[in-house]
Amino acid sequence: MKIFAITLTSLFVCGLLTSQASFAQTSKKDRCATMPMYEKHLQLKWRTKKLGSFEDWMARKIRERQFQRTTETIYEIPVVVHVVHSGDELGRGSNISYEQVLSQMIVLNQDFRRTNPDTTGTPSVFASIAADTKILFKLAVLDTTGQLLKEQGVHRYVDASRETWSMSEIETVLKPATIWDPNKYLNIWVVPFSNSNTLGYAQFPEQSGLQGITIDPNTDKPETDGVVINNKFFGSNFTSVGAGFSLAANFDRGRTATHEVGHWLGLRHIWGDGGCGQDDFCDDTPAAGRDNDGLGDCSFPGPNSCTGDPFDDMFQNYMDYTNDICMNLFTNDQKARMRTVLENSPRRKEVIANANVVLSTNQSQVLANTTRLFPNPGGSNSQLQINNELQGKIIVTITDLRGVILQKSTTTKLNTQLQLDLPIQNLPKGVYVVNVQMKQGNISKRLIKK
Ligand code: ARG
C-alpha cells in the first residue's frame, strides 16, 4: 500500500476551472464529477500528515497551486538527435528521414504539454491530476561550433564498420565519440540495436535531491548523458507529418521517447520497479505491484495490481510499460519531479539556462560565434578569420572607440574559410573596433594593437 501524503487533486482543478472561462461546460462538469471520490482520498492522505485542519491545509494547497500556475516558466530544452547508421541512403534503413525525427518531436511536445490528441483516453478519475509539465523540446538550431545546422537538431553519424550496436558499445564507443555538450543539449541517439528487445534507455539525473534515484559514478558520466532509442521505436506514424515510417507494431506512436525522457528527467517506473510496497515517489499515482507490459486493451478499469489502494492501475501513464496506444498522461507529482531536476541537477539546469544560445536563429549570432581576430592583442600581423557557411559580400571596417572609420575594405566570401590581414600597421597602439557586415548579419569585435 502506498504511503499517503500531500497531493494535489481534482479539487484544485475544479476551483481553477471556474476561473477559466475558456473551458467548455461539459469538461468542467466531467472533471468535477470525480471530486467526491478524490476528496475522500485526500482526507485520507491528510489524516496521516496531521497538519492542522483539513480546510486550512486545502486552502493553502489551492493558493500554492494558483501561484504556481501564474509563475511557472516554460522550460525549453534544445535537442540534438544523433542518427546513427552504417552508410544507408538518406531516409532509408537506419539513416531515418528528417520527417521521422519531426514526428517524434511533435509527440514529445504534445505529451509533455498535454496537447496529445488522446487525452480523451485518460480516465475521468485521473483527469484532474494529469499535468501539462510546461517543458518544451526544440530541435537545436546551432551546432557545437555555433554554426547553423543544415537539418535543425540532427547530426547524422556514419560508422561503416557496424550494422548494429550493443549497449556496451553504445556506452563505451558511440556516446563518447559523438556526444554534444550535455550542458547545452539533450542528446538523443537513435541507433540500430543488436538486441531488438531493447526499446530504449536513459541516464538518470544526478544531485537532484529527489528520492529514488541512484547514480553509478563509474557509468553515469557526463560523456554518456542522454537518451538512446532503437530506431524501430523512434517517431510516430500518427502525426501530421505522415505515416509509413518503419516502426515496430504497438510502439509506433512515439511513446518510447516520452518514457525515456521521463527517466532522463528523474522519473521512476510507475510501479516503482517492485511490488505494492515499492514506490515511484509520486503521491498522486496509484500503488502498482507490477508493470503492464504489452497491455493493448485500453479500457478502464483494467488491472488493479494492489488491492490495498482504492485506485486501479494507472496503466495510461507514460512511465508504465503499456503499448503506445494506451499511454496518455504524466501526473502533477511527476511534473514536479521533472521540474525539480531541471532546476537543480547539474547539466539539466545548464541545458535550460543555455537554451537561447543554441536555439538562436539570428545569423549575427552565427557570425559572432565563428569569427575571430588573431592574434589579439596583436602587432601589425593581426588577421580576421571567419569559418562558417555564410556566403556573399563582406564589408570590414576598422574604427576607433568613437566610431570614426579608419580603414574599410570590401571582399566576397565564397568558401567556408575566409582570412583577411587587418591593415593596422599604420595605426597607433590602442583599442580599435573591427566591424564585419554581411547581408545576413553584422558583428563588432575589439582589437588591441600593442
Ligand atoms: N522498456 C523501455 C524502458 O524501460 C521503454 C518502454 C516504453 N514503452 C512504450 N510503450 N513505448 O525504458
Ligand code: ZN
Ligand atoms: Zn523505463
Ligand code: CA
Ligand atoms: Ca510498486
